[in-house]
Amino acid sequence: MTDRTDPSLNRRKLRLALRRAREHAELSQREAAERVEWSQSKLIRVETGTVGVSVSDLRALLGLYGVDDPEKVKALEQAARGSKGPSWWSGYHDVITPQFAQYLGYEGAADSLHTYHPIVVPGHLQTRGYAEALLRPRDLEESRFHRVVDLRMERQQRMFDGSGRPACVFVLDEAAVRRQIGGAGVFRQQLDHLLDVGSRPEVSVRVLPFDAGAHYSTLGSFVLLGFPDDDDLLYLEHVAGSMTGGEDLRLLARYQECFRAITDMALDESRSADLISRARHDLGVH
Incomplete structure (x- = not known):
């Protein structure tokens, strides 16, 4: 960060x-x-x-x-x-829930982040154009719309462009790298960004191909945060968002096992990059 x-x-x-x-x-x-x-x-x-x-x-x-x-x-x-005063996201208090603000605090302290997304590219990896196209159908007020996108971009910058960066593993369903959000031009830039971020030593981008079949988390996305001095934390991404750690070890363990299974089913980094490159080529934009 x-x-x-x-x-x-x-x-x-x-x-x-x-x-x-x-x-x-x-x-x-x-x-x-x-x-x-x-x-x-x-x-x-x-x-x-x-x-x-x-x-x-x-x-x-x-x-x-x-x-x-x-x-x-x-x-x-x-x-x-040093515990007093606002956190970096406090300026976005009008566009984030208290639950998500609490999650951002945990994310900022994590030394590892593992996440799976079945439908779209996760916010950690979105380009501005992709994020804008993804949010447009929500019909947000213009000022709120831009602040949500700005929050997403600042969060990403803090995660990847500073010191103390966490080790990240992103598993994306093939649907996320095939669904053309924002049109061919915007989506090509998004796929280029995935390839760029995935080439960094602390980041692994894996694709779960269509032929992998069914698995435990086909219905939703989730994030697992790892800490060297505390229990891991699970964040289930839905409208309200929910977190669990040591208070529900059974659910946490279930999703940890789920992520291991998904990772085993996913393509490795090299073959994932090849699939993303093919998806980019299929756009017909050069």
């Missing part, structure tokens, strides 16, 4: 450290909140990374949990100071 010091990343660092410290102290959320004279809902918001933490509130919790290592306390105090 372009900026790894986004407030959401500091909130996540605090969320993990404080939750683990509380569990190590063998205190429930209710017990901890009562001991520091907080509402339980405030502690929950801190432990989910929804809000930042003041240094004074942090010190109260660390004292309660018996965390007194100077280096650790210093690092967490620095994170607390």
Whole structure:
């Protein structure tokens, strides 16, 4: 990502450290909140990374949990100071849901991203022309329309053009690389972009061919985020969007297995690039 010091990343660092410290102290959320004279809902918001933490509130919790290592306390105090303020997507608050905003915070901290799309090219990989053509049928107000596209482009720039980029595996159904969104010219540029991004060392673009047959996720797209210090997270992409992690390990495991199966069924990177190139050639635009 372009900026790894986004407030959401500091909130996540605090969320993990404080939750683990509380569990190590063998205190429930209710017990901890009562001991520091907080509402339980405030502690929950801190432990989910929804809000930042003041240094004074942090010190109260660390004292309660018996965390007194100077280096650790210093690092967490620095994170607390950086946990305030808006995240990069806050300027788009009028066009994103709270659920998706929370997801973006997780995405910014992930060190791996695995996703499958059965119908269209995912937003991470869309060109501006493709995104505009895809959104046109939604009949959005003009100002809102452009802000949604701008959000999509900035998110993509932060993912691929900065330091700390996650390792990404994108599996696209062949339908996504055959459906001409925006006409031949726009779609050719989109296919060129897929080939370009797929050539980067940290990105794998795979195509699931039509003859692969049925599989578990033929009805929808999903994203799996991986973290070196936390449970993986599953984001199911639909109108409302939904996330699950450690609270539903069975569903998470099902989609992890699904992605492994889809990846096994998909073409490798080289043959996927060949298929995308053939789809581009079939457009008849040179």
